[in-house]
Each structure stands twice: as structure tokens, then as C-alpha cells.
Amino acid sequence: MTLLLVLAGGALGAVCRFLVDAAVTSRLPAGRPWGTFVVNVAGSALLGLAAGAGSGLPGWIGPLVGTGFCGALTTYSAFAYETVGLAADRHSRRRAAGYVVATLVVGLGAAALGWLAGARILGNTPI
Template sequence: MSLVPVLLVAIGGAFGSVCRYLVGVGAGRLLGPDFPFGTMIVNITGSFIMGLFIELLALKLDGSESLRLFVAVGILGGFTTLSSFSLDTIVLFERGSAATAAVYVAGSIILSLAALVAGLHLVRAFA
């Protein structure tokens, strides 16, 4: 495996993570800490940017794999994983697999919430 793709993802991910942190801090200061506005903002804006980027990549940027790794997987992956989830869902839907997309959405949300609860209970059981 080449080190270049790993570095592209790592550098992009570091940048995206810092951006996510700064948006969270800014949202908390501006809007208050009682609702996860920062998370909501990064999930929505990240999904929007992912849509813009993927379409531009396909239509104008010749589908550059290095650019995709740096921006989509790295920056946007560090900024929000919901953007990747959103893209995967729409790709399934656009390929004619609406039922698979629905199962993916429902399964991802339900199983992720269940996994979080299981993790909480596991720690609480031994605390």
C-alpha cells in the first residue's frame, strides 16, 4: 500500500477535525450549550459540501482520486461522518436500490444508537 493516500486522508482529516472543533466552540458561544448546534451545523454543512464536491469532482475535476481522498474522506470525514453516510445513502438510491438505502439508513441509525447504549451499559456495569 502506498503511503500517499494515507497521508492525504490523515492531513485532510486533521484539518476537518479542527474545523469541526472550531464550529462547535463557536456555536456553543453564540447559541448556548443546551442543544448540540455545533454537531447539527457540521452535519448539515458537511453533507451540503459533500454534495457540491462530489458533483464537481465528477463533472469538472476529472474524478481525481487524490483530491477525493483529501477532501471527501479526509477533510469532510474529519468534519462530519454524516456527510459520508449521506453520500452512501444517495448513491444507493440513485443506483435504483431504494430499499437497500432505506435499510442502510434505518440499520445505521438504530444499530449505532443501540451500540452506544450497549457501550454505556457495559461501562456502568463495571464502574
């Protein structure tokens, strides 16, 4: 059953990643990895929310949402690939460094806020 939950969440997360990336990239300036940034931050917030809610959620939520959906929605490989691509262009090296810092700071902040929100919604004590 757990495997099916991960598969279902992964299928939904992958489709959402594709759709969000396409929507974001079509609306913002080309040459910048905004789509990957948005899905990684959103996935961090959602995973933080689920983790903060913890045992207040049914046991099947973790495999479906955490491992499956968030695992397929977010992407470290695209983040790394896009960072290397930016860094390879000597005119974009600062942009590459900014992308790394922004992804880490905003992603960790989103996860922390999600965690606190999840803990408060279900009355768990936040860290």
C-alpha cells in the same frame, strides 16, 4: 500518497469541527446540539459539492476533501449521542425527534444542493 491525503484532510477537518462547534455553542442557547448540527450540514454540503463535481476535479481531491476533511468534520457518533441525551430527558423527547428530522432533512438537502452546484460549476449533467 492517498493515506497522507486522508490524514491531512482528517487533521484539518477535526480542527475545523472543534473550532466551529466551539464558536456555534458559545453563541447559541445551551442544551441544544447546534454545533454538531452545523458541522454535519456543512460537511454534507461540501461532500455533495465534491461529489457533484465528480471527475471534473483532480483525483486527489476525493481522499483529501471527501474522506479526510468531511469525514473528520462531520460526526454521526456525536449526533447519536446527543439525540439519546435529549431523548433521555422526558421534557426533551420532542426536541430529540425534531433534531433527528432536521438533521436528516437539512443535511440531505444541503448534500443535494451541493451536488447540483458542483455539477453546474464544472458543467457536468446533474442527476
